[in-house]
Amino acid sequence: MARIDVNHIRHSYLPNPQKDSDFALKEVHHIFEDGGAYALLGPSGCGKTTLLNIISGLLHPSHGQLLFNGRDVTNLSTQERNIAQVFQFPVIYDTMTVYDNLAFPLRNRRVPETDVDRKVRETLDMIDLAGLAKKKARGLTADQKQKISLGRGLVRSDVNAILFDEPLTVIDPHMKWVLRSQLKQLHRRFGYTMVYVTHDQTEALTFADQVVVMYDGGIVQIGTPAELFERPRHTFVGYFIGSPGMNVLPVALEGKTAKLGAQRIELPGVPKAEAGAVELGIRPEYVRLGREGMAVQVSKVEDVGRHKVVRANLEGKEIAAVIGEDDEVPAEPKVRFDPAGINIYADSWRVEMGA
Amino acid sequence: MDKTWNNKAWFLVLPVLVLVAFSAVIPLMTVVNYSVQDTFGNNVFFWAGTEWFEELLHSDRFWEAMVRNLIFSFIILAIEVPLGIFIALNMPKKGWGVPVCLVLMALTVIIPWNVVGTIWQVFGRNDIGLLGYYVNALGIDYNYVQDPFDAWVTVIIMDVWHWTSLVVLLCYAGLVSIPDAFYQAAKIDGASRWAVFRYIQLPKMQRVLLIAVLLRFMDSFMIYTEPFVVTGGGPGNSTTFLSIDLVKTALGQFDLGPAAAMSLVYFLIILLLSWVFYTVMTNYDAER
Numbered sequence A: 001m002a003r004i005d006v007n008h009i010r011h012s013y014l015p016n017p018q019k020d021s022d023f024a025l026k027e028v029h030h031i032f033e034d035g036g037a038y039a040l041l042g043p044s045g046c047g048k049t050t051l052l053n054i055i056s057g058l059l060h061p062s063h064g065q066l067l068f069n070g071r072d073v074t075n076l077s078t079q080e081r082n083i084a085q086v087f088q089f090p091v092i093y094d095t096m097t098v099y100d101n102l103a104f105p106l107r108n109r110r111v112p113e114t115d116v117d118r119k120v121r122e123t124l125d126m127i128d129l130a131g132l133a134k135k136k137a138r139g140l141t142a143d144q145k146q147k148i149s150l151g152r153g154l155v156r157s158d159v160n161a162i163l164f165d166e167p168l169t170v171i172d173p174h175m176k177w178v179l180r181s182q183l184k185q186l187h188r189r190f191g192y193t194m195v196y197v198t199h200d201q202t203e204a205l206t207f208a209d210q211v212v213v214m215y216d217g218g219i220v221q222i223g224t225p226a227e228l229f230e231r232p233r234h235t236f237v238g239y240f241i242g243s244p245g246m247n248v249l250p251v252a253l254e255g256k257t258a259k260l261g262a263q264r265i266e267l268p269g270v271p272k273a274e275a276g277a278v279e280l281g282i283r284p285e286y287v288r289l290g291r292e293g294m295a296v297q298v299s300k301v302e303d304v305g306r307h308k309v310v311r312a313n314l315e316g317k318e319i320a321a322v323i324g325e326d327d328e329v330p331a332e333p334k335v336r337f338d339p340a341g342i343n344i345y346a347d348s349w350r351v352e353m354g355a
Numbered sequence B: 001m002d003k004t005w006n007n008k009a010w011f012l013v014l015p016v017l018v019l020v021a022f023s024a025v026i027p028l029m030t031v032v033n034y035s036v037q038d039t040f041g042n043n044v045f046f047w048a049g050t051e052w053f054e055e056l057l058h059s060d061r062f063w064e065a066m067v068r069n070l071i072f073s074f075i076i077l078a079i080e081v082p083l084g085i086f087i088a089l090n091m092p093k094k095g096w097g098v099p100v101c102l103v104l105m106a107l108t109v110i111i112p113w114n115v116v117g118t119i120w121q122v123f124g125r126n127d128i129g130l131l132g133y134y135v136n137a138l139g140i141d142y143n144y145v146q147d148p149f150d151a152w153v154t155v156i157i158m159d160v161w162h163w164t165s166l167v168v169l170l171c172y173a174g175l176v177s178i179p180d181a182f183y184q185a186a187k188i189d190g191a192s193r194w195a196v197f198r199y200i201q202l203p204k205m206q207r208v209l210l211i212a213v214l215l216r217f218m219d220s221f222m223i224y225t226e227p228f229v230v231t232g233g234g235p236g237n238s239t240t241f242l243s244i245d246l247v248k249t250a251l252g253q254f255d256l257g258p259a260a261a262m263s264l265v266y267f268l269i270i271l272l273l274s275w276v277f278y279t280v281m282t283n284y285d286a287e288r
């Protein structure tokens, strides 16, 4: 197990990158602590796989350094880095049995056969494929195959880190849940450093202690699920996390108040914003719908189970509010923003608010 | 869904049936007809029964040609298949090298058979041929016209030169269909180069390899033009393969009966071997 330092890493797939937009990873500088469970969350194409492949050594970064426990491994091969990685789509060795598939990474490293047997049986139990051990892998279903891929990632106990690249995409929802809790258990038992790529926020929030949100080739925020929810550092994080995402409204600042059209909104403090496009972000959970505050026109009410989402129009801007399952929308609806949930953004980045 | 039965649809396949009848069935029946009769010319035929077949199966000449042909096919496969795999593995997977290699590989395959024969016939001559002359100049006694061994070497090298690229192209098609993720997973799993070949590349090439083996076997078993042009079946009978022997019998000696019997036996052998290959291939598919 290892602490992984990603040291100012930039990567481009082009031979001669010039502009910033030529880089698939703009600049990533981050430390994955030894034994941490991290989720890498971000939209398609933001560079999650690229970052994982750089950590595992499948890609060599154009710039920057990678350290394992302080040792520079940038130029080491995948094999020398001793990393396990599970890919999005199943990779199995067709002609081998399920058992041999799992034994393969161990046998390649000349692990004694008695240890191989013990580890493989343990892993087979964990992924619930013990009954198929003797079967040829090619006849299996897609999710059984993916479990084998997962198993090959988990079978080695001495790895520096285990990287998962959206490993549960092809697995059905119930099994997904079971496997994810097994991964968590495994993490608690053995303290592996785990990095788990996903673009499903619930998956990220349930799996990880720390969620790393990526956007357009860079890391925009790292934090616990609660931090990401309460204090999104970038409006993108606000949109991306939460369902529905954060309301982001263009405002003009005036000391401790924000002006939205004809409305004036009290802020919890004076934002330290310099010139630039200023926006106010507030999660639907902090928008109070009632009989006082700013007048809105309700356009739609969606019942999503445990609560309702109200879509409304405030000063010509779409906003969403969350109300309880049994709450009704009043006849002349008005909204108030809970000051605890207000964040101010200048050029999309969050600014602190002074007293 | 209900199927609509309409027997008029048979008329649509009629043209094909007529074509096949004229191009294959009727000639084949003529051959069958010849094989059971004897003639002394003037279109006078006598019933001969199974005489030609018995004679054929007891003829040393036929069995010798057969053994020669099997050995030839075996050598061809033993060289072309591993060599083809080796070249395919080393061909570039992307970049400008891909079209260049593909064109180079396709080049020999599209040269007409008799031209290939002529090229090597000249190439190997030790008076004016580039190869023959220099090999002799190096002090190696090489003469495919007189030495049976040299004749075999020439015919085999010619076939390898001509047809290995077919195996290469087929294997290459199998190789490029392997997603990158497999090679990445193999790296993560610490697989050696050999393990990658054995567990990823070979299984993916298995199907195309079966086709390659089938095609190369059939072709080499029916080989006629190239050795005929280069060696004419000689020296002596040393490179007389089945089809050369057949043509000698049918056209050289005009023994229509024995030649027809031989054609049929030849045809049955190829049919049998194709059936074996087909069964192996479909069983393999069913197993998946």
Ligand SMILES: Nc1ncnc2c1ncn2[C@@H]1O[C@H](COP(=O)(O)OP(=O)(O)OP(=O)(O)O)[C@@H](O)[C@H]1O
Pocket (backbone or CB within 6 Å): A013, A024, A042, A043, A044, A045, A046, A047, A048, A049, A050, A051, A199
């Ligand atoms: N082999 C490659 N060659 C060239 N460009 C690539 C290659 N792989 C990825 N890219 C580009 O790099 C960027 C980042 O891709 P990456 O695969 O890391 O994204 P991702 O976050 O993993 O997305 P997804 O969620 O779809 O898997 C994308 O713009 C992609 O088009």
Ligand SMILES: [Mg+2]
Pocket (backbone or CB within 6 Å): A048, A049, A050, A165
């Ligand atoms: Mg990806």
